[in-house]
Amino acid sequence: MTTLSTNTPTAELQAIxxxxxxxxxxxxSQLNAKGARIITRAExxxxxxxxxxxxxxxxxxxxxxxxxxxxEELVDAAARQMRELPFYxxxxxxxxxxxxxxxxxxxxxxxxxxxxxxxxxxxxEANDTNLRLVRTYWAEKGxxxxxxxxxxxxxxxGSTVGAGSLGGMKGMHAQGGMPIPGIAYIDQPYWWxxxxxxxxEEFGLERARQLEAKILELGPENVAxxxxxxxxxxxGVIIPPETYWPEIQRIVDQYGILLIADExxxxxxxxxxxxxxxxxxxxxxxxxxxxxxxxxxxPIGASILCDEVAEVVGNCEFNHGYTYSGHPVACAVxxxxxxxxxxxxxxxxxxDETGPYLKERFESLTDHPLVGEARIIGMMGSIAxxxxxxxxxxxxxxxxxxxxITRERCFNNNLIMRHVGDRMIISPPLVIAKSEIDTxxxxxxxxxxxxxxxxxxxxxxxxxxxx
Numbered sequence: 001m002t003t004l005s006t007n008t009p010t011a012e013l014q015a016i017x018x019x020x021x022x023x024x025x026x027x028x029s030q031l032n033a034k035g036a037r038i039i040t041r042a043e044x045x046x047x048x049x050x051x052x053x054x055x056x057x058x059x060x061x062x063x064x065x066x067x068x069x070x071x072e073e074l075v076d077a078a079a080r081q082m083r084e085l086p087f088y089x090x091x092x093x094x095x096x097x098x099x100x101x102x103x104x105x106x107x108x109x110x111x112x113x114x115x116x117x118x119x120x121x122x123x124x125e126a127n128d129t130n131l132r133l134v135r136t137y138w139a140e141k142g143x144x145x146x147x148x149x150x151x152x153x154x155x156x157x158g159s160t161v162g163a164g165s166l167g168g169m170k171g172m173h174a175q176g177g178m179p180i181p182g183i184a185y186i187d188q189p190y191w192w193x194x195x196x197x198x199x200x201e202e203f204g205l206e207r208a209r210q211l212e213a214k215i216l217e218l219g220p221e222n223v224a225x226x227x228x229x230x231x232x233x234x235x236g237v238i239i240p241p242e243t244y245w246p247e248i249q250r251i252v253d254q255y256g257i258l259l260i261a262d263e264x265x266x267x268x269x270x271x272x273x274x275x276x277x278x279x280x281x282x283x284x285x286x287x288x289x290x291x292x293x294x295x296x297x298x299p300i301g302a303s304i305l306c307d308e309v310a311e312v313v314g315n316c317e318f319n320h321g322y323t324y325s326g327h328p329v330a331c332a333v334x335x336x337x338x339x340x341x342x343x344x345x346x347x348x349x350x351x352d353e354t355g356p357y358l359k360e361r362f363e364s365l366t367d368h369p370l371v372g373e374a375r376i377i378g379m380m381g382s383i384a385x386x387x388x389x390x391x392x393x394x395x396x397x398x399x400x401x402x403x404x405i406t407r408e409r410c411f412n413n414n415l416i417m418r419h420v421g422d423r424m425i426i427s428p429p430l431v432i433a434k435s436e437i438d439t440x441x442x443x444x445x446x447x448x449x450x451x452x453x454x455x456x457x458x459x460x461x462x463x464x465x466x467x
Contacts, residue, residue: 006040010050013038024159037411042069045429045436047416055414058426058440063233063265063380064296067340068431074297074333074340081332090119090326098331105338106304109274112283116310118303119326123264123290124158126301127227130286131162132320133303133313134225134258140312146224147182149260150214154188156234157227157262157288166227169235184218186210188232189240192373192384192392204241212251225258225285230276233265236423237382239375245280258285258309264301265380268292269341269430272351272378279377285309295337300330346430350378357434361441362426368445370406370452379432382425386463387455393463395422401460406451413450415443 004013018032038050045068047055060066067074081098088096103117118133120126131149138146151157153168164172165179168188173179187194187207195203215223226248232238252259261284266276270292273279277287286309290301305313324330341347349355355378362381365374372386385402387395395402403419410417410424418425428440455461 006050008050010038011035013050044068044070045432053414055416056428056436056440056443057416058410058428058444059416059418060379060427060429061296062291063270063427064291064294066268066270066292066430067295067337067344067346068429071295071297071337071340073336074295077332077336078298078329081329085328088328089323091321096326096328098328098335099326102326102331102335102338105335106289106302109338110287110304111275111278113307114284114287114304115307116305118305119322119331120290120301120303121299121322121324121327121330122158122301123262123288124160124163124301125322126264126288126290126303127157127166127260127262128160128162129303129320130225130227130260130288131166133286133305133309133318134260136316136318137258137309137312138224140316143221145222148184148218148223149182150184150186150211150218150223150226152188152228152232153185154190154235154238155227155229155232155262157229158264184214186214188235188238189244190232190236190238191241192375193394200241201243204243205247207240208244208247208251211248212255215251215255215257220255220257223255223257225260226252227260227262229262229264230266230280230282231271231377231380233380233425233427234420236420237375237380237425237427239377240280245282249282260284260286260288262288264288264290265292265427268338269347269350270378270380270427272347272355274347293337294330294334297337298327298330298333299324300327300334341430350430354430354432354434354437355379358428358432358437361437365441365444365448368448368452370402370448370455376426379430380425380427382420382423385422385424385451387461388463391463394465395460396462396464397460402451402455405454405460406447409447409450409454410443413443413447415440415447417444417447 014035017036040050041048047057106117107115151166155168157163157166165183168185189207191200191203261277267289271279285306287304294300359376362376363374365371371383372389373384399421403422407419
């Protein structure tokens with residue numbers, strides 16, 4: 001057997017990776033021809049790769065490393081728990097201290113009467129749970145016909161069959177028999193790309209009222225819930241107009257349907273509040289959490305339920321669960337992660353200091369000739385690339401062409417920024433310092449310069465028609 005280490009040559013690691021490792025959301029033959037970038041170490045907001053590059057991680061891993069890399073407290077919490085109780089399940093009328101303590105802490109942190117926790121191993125699993133929860137809730141209330149869940153096009157709620165169906169990403173729906181029955185979709189509140197001549201305020205109301213129209217089309221007696229991210233993350237960091245969420249709240253209240261807030265990305269300080277629901281002023285019946293719950297140090301997710309939903313579902317045997325629901329090591333690490341976020345005042349610092357500083361620096365990117373919009377809330381933001389600022393035009397080239405070119409320039413400049421179509425997005429660790437924010441913006445500007453030059457050289461700075 002070959003023994004691999006961080007000292008193994010990059011080419012050898014890439015060859016073995018290509019031979020045996022299947023990557024998520026990846027065209028395997030294209031990646032294998034190019035070779036994966038091999039990450040070897042990380043500290044704070046910085047990554048090191050096998051070629052010795054030091055890279056600023058503008059995506060916090062995958063939206064998740066909120067407290068930064070290299071936190072020995074989280075390593076120690078995992079080690080302590082592994083020695084004491086490395087695993088036990090929460091089936092068969094059993095529990096354990098980490099699961100109990102974390103549920104109590106989440107109930108304290110979550111707004112309103114969100115006091116009950118059903119554990120999962122990821123956000124995808126938690127949203128699968130939510131699909132079953134809301135349908136079970138209505139069945140137990142004597143309304144089993146309330147099956148429909150309404151979501152949004154371009155939303156992301158995970159990649160399992162259930163969670164992928166709850167999401168509205170058409171590329172995912174094209175594979176694997178999705179969406180499953182009983183899911184309906186309305187349009188996203190993306191004013192910059194889809195607002196036309198409407199003001200953001202008008203557009204926000206129009207898109208929110210699509211929910212009411214869809215409820216009436218399906219019949220209020222048949223609709224179980226509406227699921228949405230407070231801020232669409234993987235869809236391109238779509239921050240809705242200010243009129244959007246108040247109108248959504250009015251509609252779900254009026255028609256008596258459940259509101260599921262997917263906080264997998266926006267939870268645990270990402271927006272400058274503990275939860276994105278607080279930033280948007282909404283009152284969900286269920287919140288989905290994962291990612292920042294453990295800062296990615298352990299896989300864990302959960303559904304946090306309001307009192308009424310938990311009480312109704314608790315009156316039956318809910319035939320659902322996972323082997324790793326409430327895994328003791330994951331719960332112990334999550335508890336320590338929440339302690340760090342609170343004791344170090346990280347959420348408050350994002351709200352009051354580094355978040356406003358990042359917003360000022362990030363929005364300055366709109367001065368770049370390639371950037372039409374730069375929007376940010378807390379520590380999640382995006383820029384829209386465009387060949388024509390005045391008309392908010394998309395590129396005539398295939399969507400994502402400019403974004404991919406820009407992402408590659410970022411990678412070459414040792415900055416991790418992700419592209420979603422022709423939007424560039426950031427979600428850095430919440431512990432990023434002001435000096436590191438300066439570095440992020442400097443590298444972003446340099447990458448935009450290089451991408452702009454390449455797009456011009458290749459004749460790609462041509463406007464297309466809005467979709």
